[in-house]
Amino acid sequence: MSLTRRIHIVPDTDKEKFMQTALKIAFATTDMETVNQHFGSAKSFALYAVDQEEAHFLEAAQFGELNQDGNEDKLSVKLDLLDGCAAVYCQAVGGSAINQLIARNIQPVKVHENSKIKTLIMDLQTEMKAGPSSWLAKAINQHKGPNPERFNKMAEEGWDE
Numbered sequence: 001m002s003l004t005r006r007i008h009i010v011p012d013t014d015k016e017k018f019m020q021t022a023l024k025i026a027f028a029t030t031d032m033e034t035v036n037q038h039f040g041s042a043k044s045f046a047l048y049a050v051d052q053e054e055a056h057f058l059e060a061a062q063f064g065e066l067n068q069d070g071n072e073d074k075l076s077v078k079l080d081l082l083d084g085c086a087a088v089y090c091q092a093v094g095g096s097a098i099n100q101l102i103a104r105n106i107q108p109v110k111v112h113e114n115s116k117i118k119t120l121i122m123d124l125q126t127e128m129k130a131g132p133s134s135w136l137a138k139a140i141n142q143h144k145g146p147n148p149e150r151f152n153k154m155a156e157e158g159w160d161e
Contacts, residue, residue, distance in 0.1 A: 003077055005062040022049035023139055024058065025124065026082050026106075027117050028090035032060060034114045039093040039101075040074060045081065048121060052128045055121045075100060082106055086139035089120055105142055107135040 027046045028037035037043065044062040048055050061081050063074075075097055082088055087107040101108050111120065127136060 004064045007060045022051040023086040024084050025050050026085045026088040035089050035111050039090040039097050
C-alpha cells in the first residue's frame, strides 16, 4: 500500500506562530467531514492544527487499495503520515495499531460512526479550556517546546556554567 495523493496547506506567517502551540490532530475520513473509517483500513485522513481558540486544516492524504487482513505494511505508511500528531480519531483501531500509535505518542481516539469532524474539534477545544484529560494534558506538554525563559530563571537562581 502506498500514499497516492497528499494535499498540504502551507501556512502563512501568521499561522506559523499558531502552529508552534497547536496540536496536530488526524481524522480517519473519506468525505473530509465525518469520521467514517477504521484506522487500519482508512482510505484517507484529514489533518488539522487545533488550539483552544482556532482550528486550521493542514492536509488531506489518500491511500491506494489494500488487503484488509494480514497486511501490517499498511500501518507503516499511515504511521509515517501521522508523525507529529497528538491524536487520531477513528471508528475503530486494532491492538497492533494501538501499540504502534502509542509508541509514537499518538493517542488513538475511538468515536461513533459519522461523528462530525467540526464537532469533534469543538469538543476538543472545550476540553482544552476546561482542563484536559490525561492523554490530552500529556500531548499538550509533549508538543509545546521548552520554556524560553528557563535560562533566565536559572540565572536568577545563581546557576553558573
